[in-house]
Amino acid sequence: MHAESSFDPRHPLKSLTIPRDALRPPSADNRPLGAGLSMAAHALLIIALALGVQWHTEEPEGVTAELWSAVPEIAAPRPEPQPEPTVAPPPPPPPTTTPQPTAAERDAEIAIEKARQQKLEKERQEALDQKAREKRQREEKERKEQAQKEAEKEQQAKEKAEAKQRELDKQEQARKDQAAAAAREKARQDQLKRMNEQLAGTGEPGSTGTAARDAGPSASYAGRIIGRVRPNISFPFELEGNPTTEVRIIVLPDGTITKSVLVKSSGVPAWDEAVLKAIDKTAVLPRDENGRVPSPMLLSFPHHPR
Numbered sequence: 001m002h003a004e005s006s007f008d009p010r011h012p013l014k015s016l017t018i019p020r021d022a023l024r025p026p027s028a029d030n031r032p033l034g035a036g037l038s039m040a041a042h043a044l045l046i047i048a049l050a051l052g053v054q055w056h057t058e059e060p061e062g063v064t065a066e067l068w069s070a071v072p073e074i075a076a077p078r079p080e081p082q083p084e085p086t087v088a089p090p091p092p093p094p095p096t097t098t099p100q101p102t103a104a105e106r107d108a109e110i111a112i113e114k115a116r117q118q119k120l121e122k123e124r125q126e127a128l129d130q131k132a133r134e135k136r137q138r139e140e141k142e143r144k145e146q147a148q149k150e151a152e153k154e155q156q157a158k159e160k161a162e163a164k165q166r167e168l169d170k171q172e173q174a175r176k177d178q179a180a181a182a183a184r185e186k187a188r189q190d191q192l193k194r195m196n197e198q199l200a201g202t203g204e205p206g207s208t209g210t211a212a213r214d215a216g217p218s219a220s221y222a223g224r225i226i227g228r229v230r231p232n233i234s235f236p237f238e239l240e241g242n243p244t245t246e247v248r249i250i251v252l253p254d255g256t257i258t259k260s261v262l263v264k265s266s267g268v269p270a271w272d273e274a275v276l277k278a279i280d281k282t283a284v285l286p287r288d289e290n291g292r293v294p295s296p297m298l299l300s301f302p303h304h305p306r
Helices: 031-057 103-200 221-232 269-282
Strands: 244-251 257-264 297-302
Touching (some): 221 269, 221 297, 244 269
Antiparallel strands (some): 244 297
């Protein structure tokens, strides 16, 4: 327990003597209390700093005050300006003499200047040449592009013309096909008509046959054949007794002579040979009235026809 201090009015300093126990550090046994006090002190310090900063951020209000001197005083007179001391100007510098260049130096300067001018001229000429090359390249590129465009146009026009021509050819072929089909149909109709006419019969009114036409040639057909062959007989000699040569002729359905055989000689070999050569020269026989060419046929060729 600490001793109480006494106050003596006669000796105030003596009366304020602090007891020796009060200056001793507190005991370390009560640590939680010390930690709590430390934290409280820090918190108060932080609050005080925050309030102080907030207070300093406010702008102070302007204050005006008048100052009065307690004892009136009179200002001393201004000092007179002292004249500045005159200083003599420095002497002018001696004139500098520029050394005159020698002839060799002038020649060197002229050569250097000439070389510089030549270099500048060369650079200028190279720049002009470069511009000219670039211009030629641009013009060549433009010409190529223009030629390519024209070639593409021509190709497109050519393809268009070819397509149009193909279309026209197709239409023309279609017309030809139609015409050919119409011609085939007409030929078929004509063939049918001929067949119907053939089936109707071509005999005489008093004929008792049942076929469409007679199997043998008409009465005048043999004379027509002899009349076709006789102009081709080349025999300029005269013969007595009017000898006659009989020949069998074999032909195709279209009248082409394929073979001629001597059946009965006239007794004059020269006449027989002339008749056979004339038949070979004739080559094709005319059709009969019914449109057919009978084969084989036996024909007689007298030297002098009756």
